[in-house]
Amino acid sequence: MGTLTIGCFASLVGSKSLDFTLKLADAAADKGHKVNIWLSGNATGLGKNHQKHLKDYSTGEKPALELLKKGVEICECEACALARGILKPDAIEGIQWNAMHWYLAKIHGSDRVLHIGGE
């Protein structure tokens, strides 16, 4: 089995790229691959807790919690989150906060990297 690192920079609402990231990570984890997800820029909105699932909008909290249970590592850019008013008490438990070198370090140990840039 391999290691896949996905960097996602797109927002949860307004784009389907982050929704795709979560689904791809789930499929890879189910196949037994190690998966890391790095969230930067607008993607850090995923890490905010108490998301209300309105049917017209993508939601990320429940899928993220399920991924964490499967051993997927999820980390978001602390500066990007703080700049958007997402504070640590608002964070989904289990999602790590770190800086951009976390992503590069995970890239180092990965067989494949999928970088999904921002809009």
Next chain:
Amino acid sequence: MSIVTCAFVIQRPPYKSETSTLGFTHAISWQVVEMLLEDGQNVIPTVCFTGEGVLNLIKDQKAMENYGVTSIESHGKNSLLVDLDMLVCKEDLDRFGIAEDRLLDAEDMGADKKLQIVPYAEIQKAMESCNHLLFF
């Protein structure tokens, strides 16, 4: 010894979105990645500029005056200061009519590195020879 190479390809224009800034800041974070790796391991980025991405490199940007944020020019200068290789597509500069003397440098900060203006074929080689590609 285990070196992983990454090509950061910046193709978005400055300020319209956060994308190109994040390309720079992620590449610069290479400076501290060793903290999370074992001895002898490293990640070496090469930053490539194509299409509208070359507009990020124009000097005398007034971002602080106009937007109240650090300019992308300063990120570019810091990238040179930390010795990142930065390849700029010559054809795209020509397409926009941007002469070399309009591009940033970091001589005032004491950087040894300079922007490398190269034909697209050189950028293609960099993309083909790296371990991982990241488009910004």
